[in-house]
Amino acid sequence: MKRILAHTAALLPQAALGHLGWLRGAIGATLAIAATAIATATVLGGYTPALPMIVAPMGASAVLIFNLPASPLGQPWPVIGGNLVSASAGLVAGLAVGAPWLAGGLAVGLAIGGMALARCLHPPGGGTALLFALGATGAEHWGVEHLWAVLANVVVLVACGLAYNNATGHAWPHRMVAPQPRPIPGAPPPFTHDDVTGVLDEWDEVLDIDPDDLLAFIQAVDRQRARSNGH
Incomplete structure (x- = not known):
């Protein structure tokens, strides 16, 4: 696969190539x-x-x-757990509530709560919940047997992700870059994990990046700036 990608280097923009280029992801998907x-x-x-x-x-x-592949929302457990929890929420809502519009809304809400409790938040799960709610209230009357399709889907998809991502240069599940603070003479102390989480708490925001990945990035920027300034 790496050889195929290398042969296309002269034909495609740089953003398409590399272990995080869109071409690698498109072929894998x-x-x-x-x-x-x-x-x-x-x-x-x-x-x-x-x-x-x-x-x-x-x-x-x-x-x-x-x-x-580095997103906390796209790791193996969120993919598997998020879709299964959401599909189950959709079935429960659809079988309990006959009206599709109400079942759909209830399904997505239950899915979000269930994924949060199971620590497997996965945005596509909202679509899975809605699909199963509409399927359960529709003419085909989806039931528990349809969960087998989702189970098989997520198991095979995750297996493909493990094989392909690791074979094409990106460890998956994602391995966080270890923060590596380097003291710089005369510079303020390096940022710490508490600094990052403190700002996130102050903002009251959830970012789609692990705090330690964010910390490692900030520290790398500091080191790059120090090198540019001759420290």
Whole structure:
């Protein structure tokens, strides 16, 4: 795969290449979605219209896995747990409430709460919850058996993410860069983990980056600035 990417270097803009280029992610998502659909259909005994071989939110999960592999929201547990919790929430809401509009809203709300409690927040889970709520209230009357499709989907998709990301230069699950403060003569003390989390608490915001990754980035910027200034 690395050789194929190298041969395209003269034809594509630089942003497409490298272990975080969009081309690497696009190829990985293409292969993974195809493999997920085929494997799920095989496990379920072939494709039937009543039982999907792949659910649409897997496409959004693939974007996170292959193009944002460092995101805390796109790690293996959020992908697996987030989609399964959300699918279950959608079924519960759909079977308990007959009106699709109400079931859909309730499903997404339950999914967000469930994912937060299980520490597996995954944005595509909102789509999974809505899909299952509408499926349960629709003409096909989705039931518990449809959870098997989601289970097979997420297991195969995560397996593809593990194989492809690690083979193409990005460790996945993501390994945080260890903060490496370097004292600079005459400079203020380096930033610490408490500094970063303190600002995040003050802002009352949730950023899609691990605080330690953010700290490592800030410290690297400090070191780069020190080198540029001749320290």
